[in-house]
Structure formats: structure tokens, C-alpha cells
Amino acid sequence: MGEYSLTEQFALIALDGQSSKRFTASKKVAMRGVAMAGVLEKALAEVARDQVSMYLKKNIQEIRKKKKKDYLLLEQEVVRGLLEQNALSKEPDLLGCDINYQTAGVSMWEYKCREEVYIRITEGVRAEILEPGEVCAETVCLLYLFRECGCMHDLFSIKEQEHVAQRFVELRVQDVLYRAILETEFHSGIQNACAAFVWQKHKLFRNPYLQGVALAFPFFDRRSAIFIDTIVLGADVSDRRAAVMRFLREKGHSCEEALLDGGYLIKIDNRYYKACPYAKSYRVPVQGVELRPVYR
Amino acid sequence: MSRQRTLEKIMESDYVSIGELVRLTGSRYSTLKFYTEEGMLPFEQEGANLTRRFPREEAVRRIEEIHRLREAGMGISGIKEIL
Numbered sequence: 001m002g003e004y005s006l007t008e009q010f011a012l013i014a015l016d017g018q019s020s021k022r023f024t025a026s027k028k029v030a031m032r033g034v035a036m037a038g039v040l041e042k043a044l045a046e047v048a049r050d051q052v053s054m055y056l057k058k059n060i061q062e063i064r065k066k067k068k069k070d071y072l073l074l075e076q077e078v079v080r081g082l083l084e085q086n087a088l089s090k091e092p093d094l095l096g097c098d099i100n101y102q103t104a105g106v107s108m109w110e111y112k113c114r115e116e117v118y119i120r121i122t123e124g125v126r127a128e129i130l131e132p133g134e135v136c137a138e139t140v141c142l143l144y145l146f147r148e149c150g151c152m153h154d155l156f157s158i159k160e161q162e163h164v165a166q167r168f169v170e171l172r173v174q175d176v177l178y179r180a181i182l183e184t185e186f187h188s189g190i191q192n193a194c195a196a197f198v199w200q201k202h203k204l205f206r207n208p209y210l211q212g213v214a215l216a217f218p219f220f221d222r223r224s225a226i227f228i229d230t231i232v233l234g235a236d237v238s239d240r241r242a243a244v245m246r247f248l249r250e251k252g253h254s255c256e257e258a259l260l261d262g263g264y265l266i267k268i269d270n271r272y273y274k275a276c277p278y279a280k281s282y283r284v285p286v287q288g289v290e291l292r293p294v295y296r
Numbered sequence: 297m298s299r300q301r302t303l304e305k306i307m308e309s310d311y312v313s314i315g316e317l318v319r320l321t322g323s324r325y326s327t328l329k330f331y332t333e334e335g336m337l338p339f340e341q342e343g344a345n346l347t348r349r350f351p352r353e354e355a356v357r358r359i360e361e362i363h364r365l366r367e368a369g370m371g372i373s374g375i376k377e378i379l
Contacts, residue, residue: 003302044299120319127325128315133347138300139315177297 004087006044006138009121010037010145011078012087016113020079020090023068026198029191031071033149034078035063036186040141043181053180060186079111087117092252094268098226099286122155129164140171140178148187150195226273227280229288241266241275244289265294311340311349320352321359328359334372336362336379 004012014030039059047055082088089112095101096108121142128139143164146152152161171178204210205224230243241257241264248255248268255268265272271293278290301309306316314332318325331337332348337355339348358379365375 049297116322119324120322123318123323123325124315127318127328128313130325131314131348132345133313133343134298136298136300175297 004085004117004121006041006141007034007037007078008082008087009138010034010142012082012113012117013121013142013146014149014151015075015079015088015111016118018111019093020109020111021107023072025191025194027075028068028071029149029187029195031075032063032066032186032188032191033145035066035071035074036060036148037141037145039063040145040181044137044141049177052177053184056180056184060184063186064188087114088112089114091269094226094248094253094291097228097248097251097253099229099280099288100227126155126160129167130160135167135171137177140181143168144181148185150187150192150199153199224293226291227278227288228291229286231287237277240277240289244275244291260294266291306352310352312352312355314348314350317350317352317355317359320356323359323363331359331362334376336376 011030011034014033015027018024018027018030039056043052043055079088083090090109091112093108093110096106101108125139125142125146128135129143146155152164156164168182172182173179202224205213228244228247230240230247235243245255245257245266248266253268254270255266258265258267258272260272263274266275267273268291273291274294275289276292278288280286280288301316303319306312306320312320314325314328317323317328321328328337332339337350337358339350339355341348361379362375365378370378
């Protein structure tokens with residue numbers, strides 16, 4: 001694995017799974033974190049320890065003033081470097097295969113961090129904070145950025161999050177620099193509330209009963225319900241499944257059939273989906289298959 | 297405050313932390329912790345809070361061997377006997 005700067009490490013984790021073409025609310029939160037990572041990197045390298053608090057406060061004001069075009073420029077700059085290092089790639093987004101997007105000619109792409117790099121960064125951070133012993137400045141900064149961008153629950157279980165919170169208290173007491181970093185807030189309350197709402201909604205639809213509701217009303221959990229039309233006369237269930245897999249492979253997704261929990265699932269880009277026969281009513285009814293995520 | 301060691305620095309040192317072992321081998325933290333607690337990885341403890349430190353060369357060699365045996369379809373108990 002190559003060496004990545006603090007900004008690059010955070011960008012790799014924060015941009016993984018984000019749309020590469022659209023500036024979504026979650027990407028805005030991620031890019032704000034990337035901008036803050038740049039500030040922290042400079043603070044660690046160039047600023048005297050007792051001046052860090054002032055330096056961060058001053059720069060946070062500038063980050064808060066940044067507009068969409070500033071973040072887009074920053075994204076281009078960071079992503080270019082990571083693409084060159086082959087740590088990040090742009091992959092087709094599964095939602096782009098949905099009949100509504102596909103027939104409208106909307107192409108959807110998302111960033112994907114190389115799995116090996118993702119594991120090394122996230123597991124390295126987990127190991128350092130969850131084990132007793134010294135925690136390095138880069139790890140404290142990454143954890144701080146994860147906390148401010150609301151992605152702690154992606155990396156730590158509830159029990160681990162309690163342990164991390166306790167370690168934060170210890171780190172604040174131990175070092176004046178860590179105190180300055182951990183006590184600085186750069187997130188926007190509204191953005192975090194939006195992110196928390198989306199996360200809670202997502203968590204709610206992982207409930208087996210509500211998965212059925214999401215299937216009947218895909219509007220509630222739009223990104224998880226992908227409808228693909230497979231009109232093949234005289235086709236049975238396995239023919240439909242084969243047609244869906246052929247279509248997904250043509251669109252650049254890796255997919256294979258998997259027999260799990262007594263039923264057939266489709267493994268698409270390392271995630272499991274159940275393929276359910278479904279029909280949508282447009283001017284004419286369209287028969288097809290609805291892909292529903294299976295949370296394991 | 298300590299700074300993150302570069303991979304070059306880690307490769308020069310005799311002992312590494314579990315976080316550095318994760319960076320070196322690309323294994324998951326929970327996996328290495330399990331191997332450590334099962335006595336499959338050698339380590340020493342130091343300091344007041346008994347921080348674990350691993351002899352780099354031997355630990356990396358062990359992890360590679362465990363991965364190789366796991367890929368060959370061997371179970372943990374079998375691997376422990378071999379090690």
C-alpha cells in the first residue's frame with residue numbers, strides 16, 4: 001500500500017459510495033470534512049501546539065463560507081490524485097439500472113475506494129483507538145473527522161463507540177493539541193440532522209417487516225429499490241433471474257447467483273439482493289424484477 | 297503527541313503495534329486480536345497499561361502462514377496445532 005496523507009485517507013473513506021456526478025447532501029458533508037482534513041494536516045505540520053486552537057477556529061470560519069463551486073474544485077483536485085494512485089475508481093451505480101433512470105438516459109456513477117486500501121485505513125484506526133496504548137495524531141484527526149461527519153456508526157459498534165468516547169475524554173486530558181482538535185466543531189447542525197434522518201430511515205427499513213413496506217412503496221427508500229424490466233414471453237423465475245443478471249453484467253456490474261437462507265439471491269458488487277417479480281404501471285404495465293437489498 | 301510512522305520506518309523497526317501490523321498485512325483488527333488471544337501470534341507487553349507489541353518479522357510471517365493455511369481450508373484448531 002502506498003502512503004496517503006491525512007486528507008487523502010479521509011477522502012478515500014468519506015467518498016466511498018458517494019455519487020461522482022451529483023453534489024448530494026452527504027457528499028457536501030464529506031467534502032467539508034476533506035477541507036477540514038487539509039486544515040488539520042497543515043496544523044500538525046506547521047503550527048505551534050499552543051496556537052492550534054486559534055488556527056483551527058480561524059480556518060473553520062473560512063470552511064463554513066465555502067460555496068458549492070469551491071467544494072467541487074476541491075473534489076476534482078483530491079479525486080484526481082487518488083485516481084492516479086489507483087486508490088479510488090469510478091464505478092457504475094446500481095441505481096442507474098432502474099427503469100426510470102435508464103430510460104431517461106441518466107448515467108449514474110459512484111466512487112469506490114480500493115478494498116485493500118479501505119481495510120488498511122479503517123482497521124488501522126480501529127486497532128489504534130480500541131487497543132490500550134498511545135494514539136498517534138493522524139488517528140485522532142481521522143476519528144475526529146469521522147465523528148464530525150457522522151460516520152462513526154459505519155466503523156464502530158455501539159459498544160465500541162462508547163469505548164471511543166471514553167478514549168476521547170482521556171486524550172483531551174493527556175494532550176493540549178488533542179483537546180484543541182476534539183473541542184472544535186465544524187459540522188453544520190442542519191446537515192448533520194439530515195444525515196442522521198437518512199441513517200435512521202435506512203436503519204428502519206432494515207427491519208424485516210418494513211422491508212416489505214419498502215418494496216410496496218419504493219419511494220420511501222428510493223436508493224434501495226431497483227426495478228428492471230424483463231419482458232420475456234413464456235419465461236419462468238430462473239429465466240427472469242438470468243435476464244436480470246445478463247442486463248446487470250452489460251451495465252458493468254459483477255453479479256452471481258447465490259443460494260442462501262434457503263432461497264436464491266443475487267450478489268451484485270458484493271451486496272446481496274433478492275429478485276422479486278414485480279409490475280409497474282406506466283401507460284402500459286411493465287413486467288419485471290424488483291431488486292431488494294438483503295441485510296446480513 | 298506522536299505522529300504516524302511511515303511504512304518505511306515501520307519496516308525498519310523490530311517491534312510494531314497491532315495497528316501497524318494491520319497496515320503491514322492488510323488483515324482486519326478483529327482477526328489479529330483473535331489470533332493474538334488464541335496464542336497464534338507472538339507478542340510482548342510493556343508499559344503500565346501492558347501495551348502489546350509484536351516482533352515484526354515473526355508476526356508477519358505467522359500471519360501469512362495462517363492465511364495460507366486458511367485458504368487451504370484448514371480450521372483454527374488445526375492451524376494452532378501446526379503452529
